[in-house]
Amino acid sequence: MDIQNVQFASRFNGLSGSAIREIFKLLARPGMLSFAGGNPAEDALPDAEVAEIARRVLTEDGKRILQYGATEGYPPFLEAMYPYVKENFGFDAAPGTILPTTGSTQAMNLLCAALIEPGDAIILEDPTFLGNMQCMKLYQAKLVPVGSDEDGMDVDELEEKIKAYHPKLIYTIPTFQNPTGRTLSLERRRRVAELAEQYGVVVAEDDPYHDLRYAGEALPTIKSLDQSGWVVFMGSFSKVISPGLRVGFLAAEPGLLRKCVIAKQSFDLHTGLLNQAICAAYITEGLLQPHIERICVSYRRQLDTMLEGLSRLSAIEWYTKPQGGLFIFASLKAGMDALKLLPQAVDRGVAYVPGTHFYAEGGHESTLRLNFSKCTPEEIRRGMELLDLAFRA
């Protein structure tokens, strides 16, 4: 029989891979200015420090690092995480409540494995992070979007949708959200935690941009406001140390975390120990906080430059004004289509991601996501001029 007749599982129906990652392939062209990715700046990647740390941890604990490890985590990583999580995210992390994951992407995968049957509802912000939507679709979940405004997810609509759809999971990026850059207000954070307990729904709080704050005051995590255990927390070192290392973590109540451990055992056995060891050393040696402060200085300048550029783009109807993170979300004037205009922008040498990809049910063709972390202020100014030309053509 011809291999072309192979029958794939129905979980792929309607899935064709991330639209964003396909756009990324267009960006290889030399000189292309990219506002499309969510990549840290090159200067934000501590390659010299990590080279030295990698050599050192392998020299000091190489036999353990190269051997099989426990799914539950490399002990020095877990030891580093308990105080780090308490100090940085404001909730208690004890043994049995923290699981290292192969990027926080895998945390989403494990939560879906633990909770989602085909047809189960997952509530998410509209718009939201495309990658995790694709994971939910692979688990054949029913995606139920809830609108958001400048203060993040609309919590009244959230309660209505909980009552109407009985979701197994609520997925939220409360801080400097991808793609909008919006931050959920304190009042709404409390309400989300209350709704989780009231209705018995797991809330997955995805907080990778937490430390990338350039203005304003930090807000408590939703998980720190929850005593019930219904809120779980997805953390990541991708935006503050390195995405290529693929180290994130899931913090959850022990019963739920145990199911995630069992799934992870079958999915990749454990996260690379060298990767865990590098992140642990980076934290315990006190390198993380100064590194974050350093990169925030650059990112703040890049954000301000892009906001200023946007204020001068006549084709732009509105745009968000984040206090941190990596993204600004914007809308072209009524009738303009950011997806159709993308080739014109790429032809002129600048790229973005059409906003429609981030909406669970599509639409919103006038919107676009702009990333400011990969370009220098000068490149941002030039890119905004190129966008202006493309949008006015």
Add this chain to the structure above:
Amino acid sequence: MDIQNVQFASRFNGLSGSAIREIFKLLARPGMLSFAGGNPAEDALPDAEVAEIARRVLTEDGKRILQYGATEGYPPFLEAMYPYVKENFGFDAAPGTILPTTGSTQAMNLLCAALIEPGDAIILEDPTFLGNMQCMKLYQAKLVPVGSDEDGMDVDELEEKIKAYHPKLIYTIPTFQNPTGRTLSLERRRRVAELAEQYGVVVAEDDPYHDLRYAGEALPTIKSLDQSGWVVFMGSFSKVISPGLRVGFLAAEPGLLRKCVIAKQSFDLHTGLLNQAICAAYITEGLLQPHIERICVSYRRQLDTMLEGLSRLSAIEWYTKPQGGLFIFASLKAGMDALKLLPQAVDRGVAYVPGTHFYAEGGHESTLRLNFSKCTPEEIRRGMELLDLAFRA
């Protein structure tokens, strides 16, 4: 609502985590001799070389290694794999046919994601590797065991079961199988490749012990005997470089591999780039082959020592005599139960894995799996004496 009321997905029904990995936790006792794991020897882990390589690759290509990468793989890793796969496993590997995975454990996961709906049949050897059985159970596959003898899987029974169960996947470890150490004969390898094409069933050839041969002649991989594309190949660097790095690969026909890429994108985005870079450098710098030759010298001595010890154990009815790999499979005399005897062995300071765990439908209580790679010849001799005492008590 109390978090204890959370409802888990039905894929966990009847699953409680790997029995083996629970046994491993008993092994922390100081002085315990372990024949239970499948871990490389400490001496087989090239920590000093990897420390130097890690530092060097990060120094030379750190900005790329620490950044996001393509799901499809780190380019230098892929470039290293094409000639390595051809030379070592005897089949052509072109772009679009090789995907780095987070350990070969993930290759199984991706194949299940691509192919398996709840209730779909997967044929596997009886007994076989427990970890991948657990993965198949998470995908709610129906596990259909096929018996094996000294020449590996019974291919006549295989054909009968294909006709009876219409499987989506056939899973085999043809070389120095886990847990039996048996190797599928050349004639049967040809037959498996033919059956795959004849009936249109994907065969997953899992070959992590391929290079750990201590006697006899290497046989061609099943994939090298297949021109149809129905045979896919799961490779691993866990047994020849390091399991802690979590680097394996999947080789498959482009259409099938593409589905695995889409699934991987959602599951962990990509395998750590540092991990890929280390394996690539280890291969391209010519370190792998001498390293394998070195570790095979030790492993051969350990295997021979254990076989000699087994020949003197009066409670042993039969045992396999592998030419490579990490495991010997044995049976106690009729009426003896290796699961019930395990605590007695552990009390005396030696551990093994009861064979029943490796059978899809349990039973075979007299059998046990013995690993020889983690103990010195002297420890093996002592451990065998302790087993003799435990089994005769």
